[in-house]
Structure formats: C-alpha cells, structure tokens
Amino acid sequence: MNYSLNEIEATSKKAARGAGYSWGMAEEAGKAARWLCIQGQDGCAALAGFLGQIDGKTLADHRPQDLSGQWSAKSTLCPLTAGAALSDCAHDLTTDEIILSEVAYPALLLPFASRVAIRLGRFVELECDEVFATTNGPELYLDEPLPRHGTKVTVRLQTKMDLALPRHTRGVPTQDVWATLNKFAHRTYAPATEESRLLGAGAGLSDND
Template sequence: MSFSLNEIEATAKRAMRGAGYPWGLAEEAAKATRWLAAHDIDACAELAGLLTRVDGVPLADLSPDPKGTTWAAPGGTLCPLAAGAALSDRAAELTVAGIRLEQVARPALLVPFAALMAQQIGRPVTLRWQGGGAVTDGAVLDLSGTAPDLTPLVEVTPGGQIGSATPIRSRAQPAPETWATLNRFAHRTYAPATEESRLKGAGAGLSDND
C-alpha cells in the first residue's frame, strides 16, 4: 500500500476528527503526520497507536498545563499532539534548561512540533527520551534509538548537532492494518452524530469553535 503525502495528511485529519479532536488540533496533527512520513518515519503507525490508546479519553485529561518547566497531563498520559501544539506556541520561551514532559504517549509525534520550534528560534531543537531521541533544525531530522509507545519523560532543549539525517520521502507505505485503523476513526465522521458520540472521544465537550 503506497499513498501520497496528501493522502496521508487528509486521512490523518479525518481520523483525528473521528477521534473527537477539535478542528484546529486535527489540522496541526495532520500536518505533523505528513512531516513525519516525509522524513521516513512510520507516521501512520504512530498516529493509529496514539488514537487507539486515548480513544474515549477527554482531551482535557490528556493536555498539559503549560506552566513552568515540567508538564504533565491530569489523566496521567500526555498526548504528544496537544503537548506539541503548546510547545510550538511557546518556542520563544524555550531556554537552555528546557521543558520536561512526563508520561508521553508516542513521543515520535512530538518531533514535527520540535521542527516548528526550531524554525521559530533559528536553531536546532533536541528531544530526548528513554532509549532514543531526535534533533531537528526544522528541515532535516536526525532520529536515534527507538520511539516507544509510552515514555516516562521527554526532555526538550534548544541546540544539538545533526549527524545522519533521515531520507526524504514523497510517499508512505503504512501497513494495511494501520491504514484500516485510521480509516475506522475517519469513518466516525461520516456517521450521524448521536448524544453518545458527541460525549465520547478525545476533545469531548469541545465545539469546533474552541
């Protein structure tokens, strides 16, 4: 199965909406998924794994309180998309001390937001987690080790050296089961809304205007 980056982005956006995320974050997540896929990361697997893990959990329980240098989610598991959006909004505030993110699901999904931060501050940004990490200047990516399903800590700091950059791709080849998972979430957007569906999923209680 081979898909263009446009198809990856569109499907990711629909899957995010089907999972209950608001439009703004769904759009940011879709662009992040495309960025990862373009940098030779199995972005569809990362997104499908995240949505499966947090399905039915309100977004408020997955989002950080972006104050201080240590961020955590009230529900115990931090969504990398919500955390990434908050990080990119505060790129100018990133200091040498960095920001610590606790109990992060699918930390690879933070990488595109680190790329946005790097573009804003004009220098690379480094992410470190147990067993791996990443350095990006916004255009290229150096990924080391492995990216787990859940990591107890991610450290985000300015600076870093890019050694071996990942290849740049124009298409992605997700596994059939991964693509099927994303489309199952996406198909929720086609069904008539019910009171149960409105109350279920990440972002429950949010409107499109939030």
C-alpha cells in the same frame, strides 16, 4: 500499499477529528503524520496507535495541566496538544529546557519540535528515555525509533545535528494501520438519508421519458 503525502495528511486529519479533536487540532495531527512520513518514520502508525489508546476517554485529561514546570497531565500526556503548546512556548527554550512526563507516542512531538527549530533558527533536540532525536526544521536525525511511551521527554536547543535521515515522498502504512485511521475518519461522515441516497444514485424522483 503506499500513499501520497496528501492522502496521508487528509486521512490523518479526519481520523483525529473522528477521535474527538477540534478541526484545528485535527489539522495539526494531519501535518504531524505527514512530516514524520517525509522523514521515513511511520507517522500513520504513531497516530493510529495514539488515537486507539485514547479512544473513548476524556481528551482534557491528556492535556498539559501546567506549563510553568514539568509538563504532565491527569493521564498520559497527549503529544498533539503538548506539541501545540511546545510551539507556543518556543522562546522558553532559549533560556531553559522543557521536560514532559509520561508522554504517549512521543514521536508525534517531533513535527512540533521542527517548527520550533524553524522559528528560532536553531537545532532542537528531543531526548526520550535515552533515545535522541534532533531536527533543524525540514530534516531529522534519529539514533533509534522512539518508544510508544516516554516516561521522561526533554526538549532542548542544540548546537549541531548529526547526519539527517533520507527524505521520502510517500508513506507506507500497513493495511491494519490504514484501516484504523479510516475507521476513525469514518466518524466524520454524515449518515446517509433517503434524499442523499436518491441524489447519489442520480435517479431523482422525476421521470422525463
């Protein structure tokens, strides 16, 4: 099955919320999955894989502990909260590179790097364990798929960008991936009550006949 970018963003947003993120961070997750799908990358699989990995764990343990040196967390580093921090620290890249350690699903950092590129009007390169990606904001160059875990991820400014990947208008997640996102999204739904079931059925409690 293939899905519209709007469907992917909405479902990914609900999934992140269902995994325990605030609505604000969940919105970032939805936008990240959408951006990756536009670049022909499986943003749904990256998000579903990450949410499955941290499910039931303390999210605070995955946030960057210190932004003054090499970024790390008590556990694997969350690419969503690290990505948001990267956006906030965009101007730091004009004087130095930013290094992140033990990053889960580093592909999810790329949409945030794209925002940095737009904000600074520069090319932003992400090096993850000898795999390179570069973005100018709306486009992405990637020499090969990023791994599911990045031991060392370096973000820096670049002066050029190789040929960008073709852009896409729909996403094609697997059934298993889509089911995983919906499993998390389902947690955001309020449980049905007797009143809501009656209203939903359209019957009500009155009989006008």
